Amino acid sequence: MDTTPQYLTDTAARSFETTVTRVKDDRVVLAETLFYPEGGGQPADHGTLRADDTEWTVTDVQKKDTIYHTLAGDPPEEGTTVSGELDWERRYAHMRYHTAQHLLSALLIEEYDAPTTGNQLYTDYARMDVEHDRFDAADLAYITDRMNELIEDARPVMWYELDRETAERELDPERTRIDLLPKSIDQLRIVEIEGYDRTACAGTHVANTEELGEFEMQGRESRGKGFERVRFVLHD
Structure with missing residues (x-):
């Protein structure tokens, strides 16, 4: 499943809710994302994902066959509803x-x-x-x-x-x-x-x-x- 790139249409938004659709090692794919993947001379966004009492730091975002978000720590399971927040200053x-x-x-x-x-x-x-x-x-x-x-x-x-x-x-x-x-x-x-x-x-x-x-x-x-x-x- 491809990720809907919300960063293309709403560049002023800082937070969003979505679902984890795939997990691969320390990377997750989301149904939609505000995190910009590295490209065109612009670095990848950083920030956090949260679910219940658990928080993950988003350390890298890359676009290949879809958009992969690299996380610090064991990632959430597929199907988990998460909230994402950008490092807005960056x-x-x-x-x-x-x-x-x-x-x-x-x-x-x-x-x-x-x-x-x-x-x-x-x-x-x-x-x-x-x-x-x-x-x-x-x-x-x-x-x-x-x-x-x-x-x-x-x-x-x-x-x-x-x-x-x-x-x-x-x-x-x-x-x-x-x-x-x-x-x-x-x-x-x-x-x-x-x-x-x-x-x-x-x-x-x-x-x-x-x-x-x-x-x-x-x-x-x-x-x-x-x-x-x-x-x-x-x-x-």
């Missing part, structure tokens, strides 16, 4: 950094023709790899200022499904490499920052750019000819 940090990454990726394409080739998010910073010869100090200062302008615009952030044919017709192919997705995927989850960016993404995001706080570009390093890695932080 999740919310990832939501902020993931949204900021979208905004920065769009900015770098628009103003530097520099597409993102990879990214990794943490709770206290994020890094991105882009196709670009070299950012100098003036570039980093300008990017910081422009990002803060976009954040202060308080742009709404939305997510919804779009059929593949429409997405291929409407989305920027440099920003969303739809051609890299399996042909079997005919519905794409789109994350849109109003008036600035639309791209396919299965991550979690804040509802408005004003939640990002103050953006600071911290530095860059070369990743080989024509490739740069940049690092940024968000201040409350």
Whole structure:
């Protein structure tokens, strides 16, 4: 049985009730989950599951044939009703950094023709790899200022499904490499920052750019000819 990924539709929810549908070693499969599985540069959620007087710490979440939640200690039995609670501080940090990454990726394409080739998010910073010869100090200062302008615009952030044919017709192919997705995927989850960016993404995001706080570009390093890695932080 596949797990219903509630994290895709309700990113603001922090707790839920569900049933254990499968147990495999120290991992459990749930009927539905708010726990985000590691992927797309976003780390897995952590948190707890509870049943009666017993509590388990969720230490990892991975998506394979379905979504597996790794627990500390002997897991609950199949059929057990459990309540789940996210480590919200961790999740919310990832939501902020993931949204900021979208905004920065769009900015770098628009103003530097520099597409993102990879990214990794943490709770206290994020890094991105882009196709670009070299950012100098003036570039980093300008990017910081422009990002803060976009954040202060308080742009709404939305997510919804779009059929593949429409997405291929409407989305920027440099920003969303739809051609890299399996042909079997005919519905794409789109994350849109109003008036600035639309791209396919299965991550979690804040509802408005004003939640990002103050953006600071911290530095860059070369990743080989024509490739740069940049690092940024968000201040409350």
